[in-house]
Amino acid sequence: MSHGKQFTLFTHKAGPNGWKVAIVLEELGLSYEPVYLDFQKGDQKAETHTKYNPNGRIPTLIDHKNGDFSIWESDAIILYLAAKYDPAHTISATTEAERFTELQWLFFQSSGQGPYFGQAAWFNFFHPEKIASAQERYKNEILRVLGVLDGVLATQPWLNGGRCTISDLSFIPWNDFAIKGLLEGVNVAEKFPNVQRWHGTMAERPSVVKIHADQIAIKNA
Incomplete structure (x- = not known):
């Protein structure tokens, strides 16, 4: 593994959760080397990856300037990056109240948005049978999640602290996909x-413009 850049990011060309971490890395100006795992070959379950992430999924981040510290689960990675590499709180909480609101939104993203949007994608594009009831259920869940966000954003421009933070940025890739x-x-x-x-x-x-350009370049490579 090359250590020419501070971080190695195990990710996937189409995986929204990996791109979410990449956006935060770009926001903080941190150098990283993406390693795009081939799910068809089972790269994510290979020992070269699971020695860092026993769950065998993406993303996984290795911080070479912190003793090759490894961390997985996308929102846990984002919180690590914010805590260690955003001392000026440019995209992270500054007060105790903001901190807990930040956690609230990241938990909502990881338990509400990500799984439901992911299941919608599975039943629309990858499941071998077309199951209309499953497609409808998860489409309705997307609409429900967007409705929650829309209601909050009707009275404030951002989810937390009156400015764009990781609370907001965590939602971008799955929202974009949906x-x-x-x-x-x-x-x-x-x-x-x-919304x-x-x-x-x-x-x-x-940061988002850069990541969108990277997504297009990887897709067309």
Whole structure:
């Protein structure tokens, strides 16, 4: 494993959770080497990866400047990066109240958004049988999650502390995936105008622009 850059990020070309970590690394100006695991070959379950992540899934981050410290689970990685490499709190909580609100939103993202949006993707694109009831259930869950976000964002521009933080950034990749591929027949701008505004503002951040360009380049490589 090359240690030319501070971090190694085990990830996947299409995995939203890996891109989420990459956005935060870009926000903090941290150098990293992505290693794109081939799920068809079972790379994620190979010992070369599971010695760092016993769950055998992505993402996994290795911090070479901290004794090759390894950490997995995307929101745990984001919290580690914020705690260790954002001393000025440019994208992280500053007060105790903000800290707990930050945890609240990251837990909601990891337990509410990620699993439901992921199941929607599975039943729409990968499950060998088309099960209409499962597709409808998880589409409705996407709409429910977006409704929660839209209601909060109706009264404030960001989820936490009046500025863009990891509380917001953690939602980008799965929201992007859902808006572009899982909500056929839904006018997101009309149904969830506050989410549309919030998401669109984040999409213009240099870190997100860079990651979107990387996604396109990897897809077309």
